[in-house]
Amino acid sequence: MNHEIKQWQWRVTEAYQDERLDKVIVQVGEDWSRSKVQKWIQEGYIKVDGKQMKSNYRLRVGEEINVTPPVQREGDLQPEAIPLDIQYEDDDLLVINKPRGMVVHPGAGNRAGTLVHALLYHLQEGKLSSIGGSERPGIVHRIDKDTSGLLVVAKNDHIHQLLAEQLQQHQIKRIYWALVQGVLPHNIGTIDAPIGRDPMDRKRMAVINRNSKKAVTHFTVRERLTEHTLVECQLETGRTHQIRVHFKYIGFPLVGDPVYGPKKRSALIEGQALHARELHFVHPRTSKEMDFLVEPPVEFMNLLEQLRKK
Structure with missing residues (x-):
C-alpha cells in the first residue's frame, strides 16, 4: 500500500x-x-x-x-498485540515506558515486534502522526533497542510538529541513568564533542570533526562503586547513540555495551546499562508542564546491587 x-x-x-x-x-x-x-x-x-x-x-x-x-511504497505494517507500559495518554499524545530489548520502529532486520507495531494495535488506524513516514508513525524521538525508559509519541501531525520544535529548541528535558565502567573522578561534567558516522565502520557512531553534528551531554555522578559509576545524564542534543559514544570517548564505556564497550563484554547484563528515567516537556495543546519519572527495570537494579556487593 x-x-x-x-x-x-x-x-x-x-x-x-x-x-x-x-x-x-x-x-x-x-x-x-x-x-x-x-x-x-x-x-x-x-x-x-x-x-x-x-x-x-x-x-x-x-x-x-x-x-x-x-x-x-512499502509493505503494510501489521498491528501486533504487544503489551505497552503507558504512563500517560490523551487525544494528542502518549508517554511510553519502553522495555529493554524492544526496537522503537521497523528497520533492516527488525520487521516485527517493534514499539510501532504495538502502538498500531493499541490505537485505531490513522491515530498516529504521519510526519515520520510510514515506518515511524508517531515517533517523535527514539531510544536504542537495549535502552529502557520514557519516550513521547504523537497522535497527530500538529502535535508532532510542536513536540519536534521543542526538541530542536532543547525544551524537552531527558534524563538518563547509566552504569559506566571505571570510577569517574568528577562529580559533575559536560561532554561537548561532535558525533558523526565512524569512517571505519558506518554502522557505528564516533566523536569526529568532519561530517558530524554538535553533541552535548551533561552528567552528574550519583554513586561510585568499586570499579563502576552510576551517572545521571541530561541530553542537550539527541544524536544517535550519544551517551554511549560520549562515555566511550572519555574512557568510561557503558557496562554491557555490545558496540562501544570492550570486546570482553559483561556477563551481568545483555546490552548497555542505560535507562531513560525522566521526561519533562510542555504539552503543546494545554501548555501544562508534563513530568514523568520511571525507575530502571529489574535487570538494571539487580546489576547495580551486584556491583555494590563487589
Missing part, C-alpha cells in the same frame, strides 16, 4: 540565519541523511517560501521551509 507523508513545515529562526538549506534540513529534520535531503531539494520536494532552491541556498530569518517527501 502507498503511504503519503504529509507536509512538514518549519520557520527559520535566528540560529539558522545564513546557513545552507541542506545543512539545516539535516539538523532539524526527521533524521534524514544529507544525500537524501539534497536529492529531495533537486527534485522539488523541499521548497523555501514556496520556491525551489538549490542545496547551497543561504536561509533568512522568517522564511518557511516546506518538505513533502515522495510517496513511499
